[in-house]
Amino acid sequence: MKTLRPTSFDVAERAGVSQSTVSRALRGSPGVNAETRARVSAAAREMGYVVDRHASSLRLKSSETIALVTVCRPGEDRSAINPFYFALLGSIAAATSARGFNLLVSFQESSDNFRADFVASGLADAMIVIGTTSNRAAWEYFAQAQRSGLDFVCWGSPGDPFHWMRSDNGTGGALAADHFVASGRRRIAFIGPQRSPQRQFDERREGFTDALAKHGMAPIIVEPPAATDRHAQGVAAVAELLAAHPDTDAIFAASDMLALGVLQGLKDAGRRVPEDVALIGFDGIRAGTLADPALTSVEPDLDAAGEALVAMALEDDAFTRSGTRIPVYLATRGTA
Amino acid sequence: MKTLRPTSFDVAERAGVSQSTVSRALRGSPGVNAETRARVSAAAREMGYVVDRHASSLRLKSSETIALVTVCRPGEDRSAINPFYFALLGSIAAATSARGFNLLVSFQESSDNFRADFVASGLADAMIVIGTTSNRAAWEYFAQAQRSGLDFVCWGSPGDPFHWMRSDNGTGGALAADHFVASGRRRIAFIGPQRSPQRQFDERREGFTDALAKHGMAPIIVEPPAATDRHAQGVAAVAELLAAHPDTDAIFAASDMLALGVLQGLKDAGRRVPEDVALIGFDGIRAGTLADPALTSVEPDLDAAGEALVAMALEDDAFTRSGTRIPVYLATRGTA
DNA sequence: CTGAAAGCGCTTACAG
DNA sequence: CTGAAAGCGCTTACAG
16 A cells, blocks of 8 residues: 655655755745745645645654544444544534644544554644543543643543533523423423532532523423433333322433433333423434434534633633633524 | 643653653553653653654654544535544544654645645655545646655545545445345435546445446436535435436435435425335445434445555555555445 | 664754 | 755664
8 A cells, every 4th residue: 555655855856955955845835935935835745745734743853643532332332432523523523624723533432442542643732532421440540640640631531630611601501491481381391310420410400490490490300210321210210200200391301312201201211302292402412403303402502612621721821711601592492 | 722742852851761761661662661761751751741743853763643634615614524534534543643653734724725745744654545536626736746756645536646545435435336236126326426536436336336247227317417415416306306207216326415405305395215216326425314204224334444545645665555444334324 | 591772754943 | 945964763783
């Protein structure tokens, strides 16, 4: 697959200049004669010359590359990864590419493939970590790496030892609450993990609860039972909820995957959505728009998230690197 | 974010050996005294030394990196990318990582960000291209790059000018046909693009049609009308189909996104699935398992696909690099 | 088994 | 404005 690539010396010979002039001309350095520059560019083009990034990065001590680690559940196959993280990966890729940077990606799930040496090896200038919070071993690994001096930025980390960025979860919860109240719902429930290391779920619940409190209401809180994944948890949780509170008329689920399970469970129980029970999720994943009825969801601005994560990762000032909030909005579709 | 990293000279000093010995010891070169090797490793560990990949790759003329380009629809936002490609990206990442290689990803949609210089710049050893066939400009760009001598491998390319790999589409179509016949369906339709540059759809239709022919049957063929995306096409196509052939009792859709639209259209028309109409899709995307009822689908073995794409991309023998087929199987869920 | 040295292909301070 | 030269941090053929 390899062919001997031309070097800047080859281009220099063809253009009749020195190698250093080739480098200057191609980098756009000031103080290169326009005619010379044109001649060099032409020679480079004719020869299919491309600057060697390893040589260049070695010299420059910068690779213009971001490393993105996505933490997975052990044993989970790739198509089962929460689509929210794929969408976030896509928006990070867009932000990276807009800066002319490259994106190195790595899916990690167990000590077999834990790796955090992207910056140390010079491969990347900064690292971003996203993915499931449920993989304790992975986050412990990154916490350890951070204690050893590694710096990185992450989305929705467990606890707060990292530089993190999250959705504006409190506002999102309030948006859901206000929408339910405004549409006349009165027997309102929240389904979501209470003891998750991920603060995001707590924030969503608190924003929701506080907003309801302003209307003199309080939600029924349901902890989803253990199950293989969020969708299965949603199915099981709604069965429990309806058994205890059959007159529930609105449910806010802490994530879309959970909400999709809740929707399934509601249909299984013969409830009409949204006539009998209104439902709002969180994340804005694509699968929600394909559900029947389409899922109403609190959605973060993913483009903003990708851009902010990249900017934060590249930022030198550690002080500005924590606690950033990404704006959210309510995308009203069929379920509420 | 950067701190001065130690070099092999620093490690050498600490271990009391020469720099070349450090390099040999850490690379696992033969003929290094075990005691020396241990001392060097210890020094490296204590200093947090990691080999500089740019220096190493420059010297070795190999980066142990695969570049993966995902072609997108212009203007499409990242969360709207067909999840099949994200899943394929994930399995390519797994295959890459299993070899100790890195994965560089790039989403490309228009001449603003077309790029094919990953191998030429030394950044990657090989390139893989996946993504939508509908972006003509992108594929024309890569076809042009190939004419200029660039070598790469792709999934489901338009036409056959590339080294490609695909699902075993013909067998997949036959699997769907046999399943319909075995379950007593008689008024059978195929919904899928007829004039797509992507041969995959033709292969699925042909495999389906040929298998039905063995039972003396022929499918109704429906070309989906133009629409914003595959899902919308599916909704519109099924409306057309039912208008012309109200007694249709089985539909094979050329892809899962299309099938999900068909499912929606079927429900809108008041048909029960699978009682009135059975439905089979193709791809095995996650959203299909979340549909109600869950979508029966012909699924390629994605792990095999990722592994084969990476192996093919790294393979030097161009002769073995085309026409590989990935095995498929029928995942029977709720819709058929 | 280990060290001194060349060289991978660039960028840029230093001369001219 | 342009060239000769040093040096980024490695790997490995060459001596010893």
